[in-house]
Amino acid sequence: MVLVLLAAPLLTGFVRKVKARLQRRRGASLIQPYRDLRRLLGKEAVIAENASWLFRTAPYLIFALTWVAASMVPTFAGGLMFSWTGDLIVIIALLGAARFLLALAGLDIGTGFGGIGASREMMIASLAEPAMLMIVVTLALIAGSTELATIAGYLETGAAGLRISLALALVAFAIVALAENGRLPVDNPATHLELTMVHEAMVLEYSARHLAMLELAASLKLLLTISMIVAIFFPFGMAGGGDGLIDIAACARGGLVWGGKLAAAGALLGGFETAIAKMRVFRIPGLLGIALMLGLLGTLLLYISQGL
Amino acid sequence: MIAVLAGVLALLALGGVGMSRSRRASGIVYGVSLLLSSALGLVGLHALLAAGPETVALPLGLPWVGAHFRLDALAGFFLLIINLGGAAVSLYAIGHGRHEHDKARVLPFYPWFLAALDLVVIADDAFTFLFAWELMSLVSWALVLAHHRAPGTLRAGYVYLVMASLSGLVLLLAFGLLAGANGGYAFALMRTTRPTPGIAGLALMLALIGTGAKAGLVPLHVWLPLAHPAAPSHVSALMSGVMTKVAVYAFVRIAFDLLGPPPAWSAVIVLLLGGASACLGILYALMESDLKRLLAYSTVENVGIVFIGVGLAMAFQASGFALGAALALTAALFHVFNHAIIKTLLFCGAGAVLSATGERDMDRLGGLIHRLPQTSVAMLIACAAIAALPPLNGFVSEWLTFQAILLRPALPQWGLKLMIPADGALLALAAALTAACFVKLFGIAFLGRPRSDAAREAHELDRFSRAAMLGLAAISLLVGIFPGVLVDVLAPVMREMFGARLAAQTPLPWLSLIPVAASRSSYNGLLVFLFIAFSTAATILAIHRVTSRSARRAPAWDCGFPDASAITQYSGASFAQPLRRVFAATLFGARETVTLPPPGDMAPARIEKALPDPIWDRLYAPFERLIGRLADFLNPLQFLTIRRYLVFVFLALVSLLLALALSQ
Numbered sequence: 012m013v014l015v016l017l018a019a020p021l022l023t024g025f026v027r028k029v030k031a032r033l034q035r036r037r038g039a040s041l042i043q044p045y046r047d048l049r050r051l052l053g054k055e056a057v058i059a060e061n062a063s064w065l066f067r068t069a070p071y072l073i074f075a076l077t078w079v080a081a082s083m084v085p086t087f088a089g090g091l092m093f094s095w096t097g098d099l100i101v102i103i104a105l106l107g108a109a110r111f112l113l114a115l116a117g118l119d120i121g122t123g124f125g126g127i128g129a130s131r132e133m134m135i136a137s138l139a140e141p142a143m144l145m146i147v148v149t150l151a152l153i154a155g156s157t158e159l160a161t162i163a164g165y166l167e168t169g170a171a172g173l174r175i176s177l178a179l180a181l182v183a184f185a186i187v188a189l190a191e192n193g194r195l196p197v198d199n200p201a202t203h204l205e206l207t208m209v210h211e212a213m214v215l216e217y218s219a220r221h222l223a224m225l226e227l228a229a230s231l232k233l234l235l236t237i238s239m240i241v242a243i244f245f246p247f248g249m250a251g252g253g254d255g256l257i258d259i260a261a262c263a264r265g266g267l268v269w270g271g272k273l274a275a276a277g278a279l280l281g282g283f284e285t286a287i288a289k290m291r292v293f294r295i296p297g298l299l300g301i302a303l304m305l306g307l308l309g310t311l312l313l314y315i316s317q318g319l
Numbered sequence: 320m321i322a323v324l325a326g327v328l329a330l331l332a333l334g335g336v337g338m339s340r341s342r343r344a345s346g347i348v349y350g351v352s353l354l355l356s357s358a359l360g361l362v363g364l365h366a367l368l369a370a371g372p373e374t375v376a377l378p379l380g381l382p383w384v385g386a387h388f389r390l391d392a393l394a395g396f397f398l399l400i401i402n403l404g405g406a407a408v409s410l411y412a413i414g415h416g417r418h419e420h421d422k423a424r425v426l427p428f429y430p431w432f433l434a435a436l437d438l439v440v441i442a443d444d445a446f447t448f449l450f451a452w453e454l455m456s457l458v459s460w461a462l463v464l465a466h467h468r469a470p471g472t473l474r475a476g477y478v479y480l481v482m483a484s485l486s487g488l489v490l491l492l493a494f495g496l497l498a499g500a501n502g503g504y505a506f507a508l509m510r511t512t513r514p515t516p517g518i519a520g521l522a523l524m525l526a527l528i529g530t531g532a533k534a535g536l537v538p539l540h541v542w543l544p545l546a547h548p549a550a551p552s553h554v555s556a557l558m559s560g561v562m563t564k565v566a567v568y569a570f571v572r573i574a575f576d577l578l579g580p581p582p583a584w585s586a587v588i589v590l591l592l593g594g595a596s597a598c599l600g601i602l603y604a605l606m607e608s609d610l611k612r613l614l615a616y617s618t619v620e621n622v623g624i625v626f627i628g629v630g631l632a633m634a635f636q637a638s639g640f641a642l643g644a645a646l647a648l649t650a651a652l653f654h655v656f657n658h659a660i661i662k663t664l665l666f667c668g669a670g671a672v673l674s675a676t677g678e679r680d681m682d683r684l685g686g687l688i689h690r691l692p693q694t695s696v697a698m699l700i701a702c703a704a705i706a707a708l709p710p711l712n713g714f715v716s717e718w719l720t721f722q723a724i725l726l727r728p729a730l731p732q733w734g735l736k737l738m739i740p741a742d743g744a745l746l747a748l749a750a751a752l753t754a755a756c757f758v759k760l761f762g763i764a765f766l767g768r769p770r771s772d773a774a775r776e777a778h779e780l781d782r783f784s785r786a787a788m789l790g791l792a793a794i795s796l797l798v799g800i801f802p803g804v805l806v807d808v809l810a811p812v813m814r815e816m817f818g819a820r821l822a823a824q825t826p827l828p829w830l831s832l833i834p835v836a837a838s839r840s841s842y843n844g845l846l847v848f849l850f851i852a853f854s855t856a857a858t859i860l861a862i863h864r865v866t867s868r869s870a871r872r873a874p875a876w877d878c879g880f881p882d883a884s885a886i887t888q889y890s891g892a893s894f895a896q897p898l899r900r901v902f903a904a905t906l907f908g909a910r911e912t913v914t915l916p917p918p919g920d921m922a923p924a925r926i927e928k929a930l931p932d933p934i935w936d937r938l939y940a941p942f943e944r945l946i947g948r949l950a951d952f953l954n955p956l957q958f959l960t961i962r963r964y965l966v967f968v969f970l971a972l973v974s975l976l977l978a979l980a981l982s983q
Contacts (some may be wrong), residue, residue: 052866059875061768063688065699067870068855071862075854079847097847098840100718101709105847107754108708114758118889121685121767122877126889129762133755134897140754141747144721148743151725157840216876220862296901303744310740314727 015081015238019230020044022237022277029281044230051223059120059216069116070217070224073109077228080105081235085160085242086269098157099147102239103140106191106232110136113225117213128212131292135197135209138299139190142183145306149180150243152313159242167246176309181244183305188236190299192229194280196290197298234273237280241272320373320390323398323441326359330434337426345419348426349412352433356405359437363398366390367811374443374507381446384504389443392811393576396652397440397568400659403794404561405433407787411667412553414783418674424465425551432458432557439565445494445504449487452569456483456533459562462554463546475545482532482542490529490569496522497577509577519578523585526573527592533566536626537596538934540619544603547618548611548679552670555611559618560663564655567625574633575648575816583637587734589630594738594745596623599934601752602906605759605898606930608891610669610679613760614662617705620749621658624720625651627742631723634735641819643726646834649809649821650719656805657712657798661705664791668698671784672764675777681760682890686769690777695765697788702757704795707750710848712798715832717750718842719806722834752898759894768885800844802832892928899928907933 024041031038040046058067080102097105110132117129151157153176154165190197193210200210208215214225247268290298330352337348366373372391379386390398412429419425435458438451460483464476496518497509514522532539547555574581600619607613628651635643669679671694678684688695704711724743730736769775779785798805803824810820821834831843862868875881903909910929916922959967 052862056870057873057876058870060872061686061689061875063766065688065766071855071858072851074858075851078854079850082850097709097842100721100840101842101847104707104709104714104718107706107751108703111703111706111708111754111758115762115766118758118762118894119688119766120875120877121885121888122875122881123887123889124878126767126894129758130889130894130897133758133894134901137748137751137755137898138901140751141744144747144750145744148721148725148740151840152727155839157722157725161839215878220866224858224862292897293900303748307740307744310743311737314730314736314740 015086015234016078016227016231018273019227019234020048022234022273023230025274026233026277026281026284029278030285033282033285044226048223048227051218051226052220054219056219056221058218061121062216063119065112066116066119066216067221069112069119070221070228073112073116074224074228074231076105076109076112077231077235080109081231081238083159084235084238085163086238099150099159099162100144100157102159103143103147106235107136107140109228109232113213116217117215120216122216124208124212124215128209128215131209132213134292135190135295135299138296138303139187142187142299142302142306143191145303145310146180146184146187149176149306149309149313152310153177159239163242163246166243176312177244179305179309179312181240183302183309184240184244186298186302188240190295190302192233192236195284196287197295199289237273237276238269241269241276245272320375320388320441322362323359323390323437324375324388326355326362327434327437329355330430330437333430334427334434337428337430338423340423344426345416345422346413348430349409349416352430353406353409353413355430356402356409356433360399360402360406362390363395363400363402364808366395367392367399367808369395380444380450381504384444384446386447387443387505387507388441388447389506390441392815393568393572394440396809396812397564398437400564400656401433401436401440401561404557404659404663405436407663407791408553408556408560408667410790411556411670411784411787414781415553415667415670415674416551417781419465419551421465424467425462425554428458428461428465429554432462432554436557436561436565440568443506445498445506445509448506448569449491449494452490453483453487455562455565456480456487459546459550459554459558462558463550465551465554466549469549471545472549475542475549479542479546482539486529486532488529489525489532493522493525493529493573496525497573506577513579516582520582520585523574523578523581524588526570527585527589530566530570530573531592531626534563534570534622534626535596535600535619536592536622537599537619538938540596540600541935541939543619544607544612544615547615547666548609552611552666552673555615556663556666556670559615559666560659560661563618563622564659567622567629567651567655570626571629571648571652571816574629575636580636580639581633583634583730583732583735586630586633586637587732587738589626589633590735590738590742593623593626593628593630594742596620597627597749598623598745598752599906601749601756602898602902603932605752605756605895606903606907606909608680608682610672610681610684610760610764611666613681613756614665614669617665617753617756618658618662620753621654621662621705624717624746624749625654625658627651627746628654628716628720628723630742631720631739634730634739635723635726636817638730640726641817642821642835643723644817645813645819645821646719646726647723648816649806649813649834650716650723652809652812653719653802653805654716657704657716657795660791660794660798661701661713664697664701664788664795665705667784667788667791668694668701671780671788672777675780676771676773678771678773681764682892683771684764684769684774685767685771685885685888686774687765687777690769690774691765691779693785694780694788695761697785697792698765699761700792700795702761704799706754706757708754709842710796710799710844710851712795712802715799715802715842715844717746719834720746722840725840726835752902755895755898759891763889763891763894767888770885770888770890800848801830802842802844803827803830806832806834899930903930907931 114129117125154162198209377386435455442448535543604616631647632644704713707713813820
């Protein structure tokens, strides 16, 4: 759990670096996100006059919710300590709870930007969340379980083979992952043009330690989503779930493979973001609608025939 | 059993006290209602856990039939829900009811309403059932009309009365079909006789219409958003939180108990209506800016979710999969319980806002979290719970419903194979839209800056109301943390209905919830709650210990353009605008027109939105027009001379005789 937390800003830094290199800039150092966090933590918080207690507690709760969700996602080893606390649906719901609080925090100050961010975030979520759930249903029907560890273990054995529904789920998952993490073409994480912001608009009024918590939660969520994708669709090289005894060598190997997979996914993300432009807000539902339909199609195929 | 009847009689008698003009009548009526409801709720819980059903027959009602009452596990569970809601609302009303200006229009009917709700679930023959059902409708109609001078109330009462009569009439026909030609009106007789599949299917559809009209299934939901907001707030809480549940009870009783295993096609229809209600209900709610109307539409959504669970149970039962049926019905009844708690709390909160500010329009509220601190904590919990966020109770029932969808047994029918995954998507969509809707409710009404003087000067409520709301919020959290307890409490109902039950949940380590198998799915509310609480506390402590904890208050930054005027904030309508454009433009035909004045003209720019209601326009309005035209056409018949009336009588006699002669 702690490792995930430590690795999260590194991944963010890596994606930024890749983007910078592709744009022929040198880019900030890989550990810049850590420096940003330290700087933010040391500062005095400035809180708007009419902010309520919700505004001040929300960053901590959002961070905690994301962290708890992250602790249920297998990274480099199967057999997590807490994986039986909840299944994939619980993970999605925990992320949904974090988003719910963030949208409320955006509305708390009563500014136009907070409202626009919250409103658009909920619009995006209203399509991304069902798409995500349909992907879960597809996976659960294939693996006969909604437990992420069980699904990953089942797919690792290769018993599922190549299936149309899995391919549909992968495409849908990739779209949803972009939307969930506020990446291009849905939202621009680097924007400072007010009217194009979604996530940034909601956290506009935050400063210092509160902002640090939110930034950390966002990095953590990116890591979590990518880990989820690689755990489900590319589960090879994971250290098996040792009962009691932890095999250090296997864990180290799994950790290396996981790091490699993350780096590959991060590079892909950076390349994709460089290649594509931000969409108009009202074209996003079309994109997410595709994800939802693909998810539903995958489920329908499985209901009709076990083999597809 | 006797205790329940005594309680019902006492409630009926309490209505008499309510008629007195004494100043203390309000406190007495609500206080005694609180005690009686608590007692009845305990009786319900006892019946749920007790061994077998108890029956009583009284020589009342129809000759040769009498009045039968029966208290089994299902009735006990609903008795528990009704009286839990009733007790909380009575406690709330001890404080809130004092603000009522015309007490004599509410006090006599309130205990009668509670009594009628209780009577419906213990009735064991068609006559007693329908009598209690109609009593429930009529008394609640009287309560809807309590504020009869408010604009719109009379129309609400009229629409409600029409829909309630439709529901009563259709249920009468359904029971007629079930009773058969020999007139077996007692439920005990209906259980033993098995009608032919055609009759059973017809009776089931009639029962669906009759109970759906009461519960608010789309397209029979039109009266809910009119009538629920028109009533005094604590009555709205009962109508939305409890009365719709009684309708669900009636459907479950008829579909699973009185009729045999349902045909598979009927499950498709129930699933379709459930999915449609879930999605359309929450979309209507999103477009609404009136607090109580929004909550009424959200009730439509939740009833839809319950009926999805019920439909799944029917589908599984039709394919002979008892364990799946038990899981689906457990999910549905769990959601019934959750929604009863949450919606009662939400309506109490809306009532608190209404009495603190006099406003129901959320675009004139804002910033209430500062003025009503305790109410807003309760409302925040309720909003999170109804948006199905862990670790609260709303999440558990939706999670269970998903687990039921994921079971995927060998289904006999193509309709079901397509409908069940589609319902999964609709359920997911409804859940996400609910989150948006309740972010809107809480964010606009309770957060931000006050948009009117009334909201700026609101005052926290009396301690009874606050105690009721915080108590309900605590129940919501507790059930979310210990869901296994409620699942186990529901086990006798499942055994009664399907002869199968889910594995016992309470002995599992760490109070996990494992509906089917540990490798399949598990959820542990307690651990999720502990993890969240622990990590939040640890983070706050660590951050405050290690780094700076200084904070300074300053004006909002707002990208450098803060505007002092509160109307520059996002309003409810602007919050919902993206969703309106995405969903409502195609579904409801919502339109927006922007009028910009030409350059140089100082006139204001305008944006106009039109949000038609296609269900009312296409389904009800033509019917209304037809009735109106028919009435106009027949109107002259009122003013005829006696000779003409005699001619009519004579002609009627001749034609009847002719018909008789020709048919023999």
